[in-house]
Amino acid sequence: MSAADMSGSVPRWLLLDVPGAPAAARRLQEQFAETRSVALFEGTEFHELREQGPLLVDLQHSPALTSLCHLDAGSWPGLLLVSASPAAQLLAHLRRMLTVTLGLHHKALLNYYNPHTASYFFDGCDPGELSCWLGPISLLRWFGGTWADRAIGSQGWQQLSNPGLTVARLENEHSLSDRQQRQLQQCLLERHAWQWSRSIGRDYRLLWSDLQQGLKLGFTERPVLDDWLWLRLQYPHARPVPELIGASQRERLDYLRQLWQNNQG
Structure with missing residues (x-):
């Protein structure tokens, strides 16, 4: 599937799932050295793992990489993001999404940037929760599905639009709903x-x-x-x-x- 075949706006960002495909970071450096990217864990409590963590890649001036994300999604796994917000605002939101609260006392890293995790987690959100979690992201795409989908060979393109409801901003260490926890x-x-x-x-x-x-x-x-x-x-x-x-x-x-x-x- 080419970028032209995808409905909606052209993605501006790729949140590259480096933990799920470590070779992707090396390919990015070798094939697209001029493309700007930022380590998502930079400056967070996961700072020491920043080189092994996900990368937010700017696709604005890289149509070749944008096409590869659609034509060879397995080599460039992650989330394609459409957002009109400034990069700093988007990055701050994505970093807030990393740490979540389970119940009253448990904290965890949410690897929502993994296409499999995304296929469960975002499916566990109602429109209000989705509006909160997507925040400055207007459209989210990824190639994947559940682990069961992978097992039977039925993965495909997933797409989510931000409902745009008026909700409170995503909190630091946001608490997960019971449904979201069940999905994970x-x-x-x-x-x-x-x-x-x-x-x-x-x-x-x-x-x-x-x-x-x-x-x-x-x-x-x-x-x-x-x-x-x-x-x-x-x-x-x-x-x-x-x-x-x-x-x-x-x-x-x-x-x-x-x-x-x-x-x-």
Whole structure:
């Protein structure tokens, strides 16, 4: 798909997901040395990681790079931004988006610049929240989708317009809604299932079904959930019992393992 095929305004900025594609920063320096870019982590609490963090790339005088972002999105992953605001204002907003609050006491880095994360996070925003999070950004585009989309080969171009509702400015360490947190948790789970399916060559949909079954059995701790997936691979046709005995998740999984081993014998 070419830039001309995309509806709406021509993007002014690329928020390049360097953490997701480390080679992209090197390609930028080698192929577009004159193109202006700013490290998003510069001057933030993540300053020490600035060279490994995302870059805000000015596309205004680089039509060749703009075209590549559409023609070879896999090599230039990230978010394409349309904004009429001054660069300093946009940059300040993007940096405010980095740190979020989960619940009352937990703080986290939000890697919204990753196309997969964006596909979950922004889908968890209502129009008011979207107006707040996009702020000076009028249009947002990226090539990607969910991890499930990637697993079945159905990624594509995503586009979001700022609803433009009158809302309060995005706060520092903005609090995430319950829906946004659920979306991000779904992102982590589906990524885990995708990584498993890739590493062992199992169909993603079957692996996701196994993972969901493990969660329903109460195996929410990551090491225990992983061991459950291994156990399910060893006993694909065994049926879990309604009640598992044990004080901890590990003990309940061990109980189930012993039960299945004895039934096999």
